[in-house]
Amino acid sequence: MQKQREVFQEIARVAAALAVCEGLMLVVYALAGQFTLRTLAGALVGFVLALGNFAALSITVSNAMDRAAQTGDAKKAQMEIQASSVVRPLILLAVYILIFRMDLCEPVPAILPLLFAQLSLKILEFFRKDTKGGESAK
Numbered sequence: 001m002q003k004q005r006e007v008f009q010e011i012a013r014v015a016a017a018l019a020v021c022e023g024l025m026l027v028v029y030a031l032a033g034q035f036t037l038r039t040l041a042g043a044l045v046g047f048v049l050a051l052g053n054f055a056a057l058s059i060t061v062s063n064a065m066d067r068a069a070q071t072g073d074a075k076k077a078q079m080e081i082q083a084s085s086v087v088r089p090l091i092l093l094a095v096y097i098l099i100f101r102m103d104l105c106e107p108v109p110a111i112l113p114l115l116f117a118q119l120s121l122k123i124l125e126f127f128r129k130d131t132k133g134g135e136s137a138k
Contacts, residue, residue: 003062003066004062007058007059007062010058011051011054011055011058013124014051014054014117014120014121014124015051017116017120017123017124018047018050018051018113018116018117018120019047021113021116021119021120022043022046022047022109022112022113022116025043025109025112025116026039026040026043026109029109036106038104038105038106039105039106039109040109041104041105041106042105042106042107042108042109042110043109043110043113044105045099045104045105045110046109046110046111046112046113046114047113049092049095049096049110049113049114050113050114050116050117051117053088053092053114053117054117054121056084056088057084057088060080060081060084061081061084063080064076064077064078064080064081065077067080092114096110096111
């Protein structure tokens with residue numbers, strides 16, 4: 001249960017950081033005079049897909065590690081994680097193609113959140129407190 005709580009806390013931190021990045025993106029669009037409802041729709045779609053991608057990754061890795069610890073089969077855990085790293089991008093690609101073909105939103109604000117999620121993870125990791133050593137990361 002504690003492990004699940006940690007995973008969901010990490011997802012919540014990424015969601016907050018992603019929301020800040022997307023807010024800044026929307027401000028830039030507004031200042032450039034390019035803000036439309038399609039831009040907002042793209043930002044929302046991108047937020048959901050980027051956060052869903054991160055959540056799927058986190059849960060997959062957590063479950064695989066738990067199973068590996070219980071069964072001692074690290075090879076199977078590695079295979080699960082590798083399969084996820086192939087399937088998740090393919091699902092994202094299919095969803096993006098479908099959304100763009102339906103012309104529901106602007107593509108750039110829909111794709112940028114995937115990059116924002118990576119940036120958010122790097123920033124969050126940089127400022128994370130080291131719980132093992134008791135010192136803050138520098």
